[in-house]
Amino acid sequence: MGNKVFKQAALAIVCTGGLMLGATAQAANWLMLQGTEPAGAAERAKLWGFVQVQYQKDFSDANPGPAGCAPGGSNCYVPPKLIGPNLDSQSAFNVNRARIGVRGSNFPLDSNTNYFLLLEMGNNGITAPGDSFVKATDASVTFSHIPGARVRAGLFKYPGAEEGLQAIHVFDYINFTKVTNEMLLERFPNKAYTADIPAQPLPTTTSLNGFENGVGAFRDVGIQVFDNFMVGPNMDWELSYALMVGNGNGLNFSDTNNNKDLYLYASAEKVFGGAGPRREGMKFWAWHQDGKRTADLTNDSTANPVEYDRERSGVGFKYLKKPYRFTAEYMTGEGMIFVGPNNPDFDFTNANQGVPTAANSGAYGEADGWYIEGGWYIPNTKWEIDARYDFYNRLKNTSRFEFERTRWTLGTQYHFNKKTRVAINYEINDDEAPGFASGTCGAACGPNNNLDGFDNRIAVQVTAIY
Amino acid sequence: MRVSRKYPAWVSVLFASTLLATALFASSANAAEDKPFAEHKVVLQISDNDPSKQTLVLNVAGNLLKSYGSDKVDVEIVAFGPGVRLMFDENVNKGRIGGLSTEGVRFAACGNTLTKMTQALGHEPALNPNAVKVGAGVVRILELTGQGYTLVKP
Known part of the structure; x- marks a missing residue:
């Protein structure tokens, strides 16, 4: 019901925006910034990219319980207590992202065509599964021949939640919110049933990530129609749509089934001024995604893939006028709810014995979450202060496997210059499985045995854009 | 009561010719007459493909106006080669060009380049209404320097 409302609202706004006439604006939102080039002023091939180097330390305790390393045993760890993407330590330096790309107008005299190519060489969820040295994250061509209906084809960020759609190198935090990381940052089913991986001791030789493929990185291969329109008495309201x-x-690059995903997106922004990723304005948006995923989640020796529904929707608001920034997003999901890298069968405890049902499997799961965040750019300094609170309710449709995950993130950033900065985040975690008794009490406490020791984390990250 | 005045045909021809000559002269021959009190005369050249040069040449023009006042400095921007993209009607700097134009900055686009671009594109690119097509950009620069303009290539 909720998703239908989201879908209808997004579709209505998309149709309305598509029919409105108005002067197109210079690229100044994510759809335009990533999908177009400035008319008459684009290079044939602009080399660009960024590097992010980070250090993270997690203060979580080992799992309590009896000696040994069975699930719930002592000196064992579950993924949220370890540093990703490798999940084999509680502290690590990492070159999280190292991207290089070219973009521009391949025939500069014709501003109606442009392209975007970007490669990832860092160590993260994109490259770590499968040990990829390099992976293409973007490879697209945009045609701007039809007024009001630009066409982009290839691999690129699909229109959706602000946290995923925005350029990661200007993201104001180091880690995504839990709802974005778990509900939106998609993990794709393995080709065959893959059993749960139990908690591991440190040091470990068993990877806690059971997924064979990298994360979706908020991207897809497909075709998109989109554009923006400046409207209003002062032509300072920007309406954007994407289908x-x-x-x-x-x-x-290819598909695993004949079903195709549908993405709808619409936004309206009162533009205060500026341009580019830090343009000041007040933006409202809504989006919806609908698709199917093929997975074999039954614990048997027979190949019996099933197509599961996957729907995601959301609305959001962002205000940016220095020195203040405020953002809020609410998102909801149905189907293919990720329940941890160590549970690639999308089942949290395997209590269903390999028979996914609505009551016990993430494949049929429901979730929602939201976050609010704000920033203060301290006037006349290079410092910025950030604070974020996020909440994620995973498998909220189940009575026993529901998770309520909350986190405070307190951060600061120091901007050496416009393209180089260091960010420090301190994350305060509080997770609970309300369907079980609290604390550490063996089987009666279920996942809370692990969550009880789940503690805070500190992260430092340097970003250099070139 | 309707008053009807009759002029000899040669008067009409002379009047039209004068208007045409004035327009042509004003647009390309000796534009300095647009600013009779100008103490400085500058021609800015843009012939690069680099988009940052587009911004730079407009910044320089703006800075000249700011430093001397729009009545005291006469500025013309001449584009040829890849630099002509600045004069395209679709160019993202169209707003800035309009603003500078209202303060008296003139914009000249090389006709030879436009001819070549037309061949490459298959159609003539739409020119910014504030830009004037001249025969050859480099010739236009020589004309202006011959009239005492200082050539600056940012």
Whole structure:
């Protein structure tokens, strides 16, 4: 019901925006910034990219309980207590992202065509599964021949939640919110049933990430129609829309089934001034995604893939006028709810013995979450202060496997210059499985045995854009 | 009561010719007459493909106006080669060009380049209404320097 409302609202706004006439604006939102080039002023090939180097330390305790390393045993760890993407330590330096790309107008005299190519060489969820040295995250061509209906084809960020759609190198925090990381940052089913991986001791030789493919990185291969329009008495309201059809298979170039994902997006922004990623304005948006995923989640020796529905929707608001920034997003999901990298069968405890049902499997799961965040750019300094609160309710449709995950993130950023900065985040976690008794009490406490020791984390990250 | 005045045909021809000559002269021959009190005369050249040069040449023009006042400095921007993209009607700097134009900055686009671009594109690119097509950009620069303009290539 909720998703239908989101879908109808997004579709209505898309149709309205598509029919409105108005002067197109210079690229100044994510759809335009990533999908177009400035008319008459684009290079044939602009080399660009960024590097992010980070250090993270997690203060979580080992799992309590009896000796040994069975699930719930002592000196064992579950993924949220370890540093990703490798999940084999509680502190690590990492070159999280190292991207290089070219973009521009391939025939500069004709501003109606442009392209965007970007490669990832860092160590993260994109490259770590499968040990990829390099992976293409973007490879697209945009045609701007039809007024009001630009067409972008290839691999690129699909229109959706602000946290995923925005350029990661200007993201104001180091880690995504839990709802974005778990509900939106898609993990794709393995080709065959893959059993849960139990908690591991440190040091470990067993990877806690059971997924064979990298994360979707908020991207898909497909075709998108989009554009923006400046309207209003002062021509300072920007309406944008996007309608996309894609494989629904993330960064993978081909599809795994005949069903295609549908993406709808619409936004309205009162533009205060400026340009680019830090343009000041007050933006409202709504989006919806609908698709199917093929997975074999039954614990048997027979190949019996099933197509599961996957729907995501959301609305949001962002205000940016220095020195203040405020953002809020609410998102909801149905189907294919990720329940941890160590549970690639989308089942949290395997209590269903390999028979996914609505009551016990993430494949049929429901979730929602939201976050609010704000920033203060301290006047006349290079410092910025950030604070964020996020909440994620995972498998909220189940009575026993529901998770309520909350986190405060307190951060600061120091901007050496416009393209180089360091960010420090301190994350305060509080997770609970309300369907079980609290604390550490063996089987009666279920996941809370692990969550009881789940503690805070500190992260430092340097970003250099070139 | 309707008053009807009759002029000899040669008067009409002379009047039209004068208007045409004035327009042509004003647009390309000796534009300095647009600013009779100008103490400085500058021609800015843009012939690069680099988009940052587009911004730079407009910044320089703006800075000249700011430093001397729009009545005291006469500025013409001449584009040829890849630099002509600045004069395209679709160019993202169209707003800035309009603003500078209202303060008296003139914009000249190389006709030879436009001819070549037309061949490459298959159609003539739409020119900014504030830009004037001249025969050859480099010739236009020589004309202006011959009239005492200082050539600056940012």
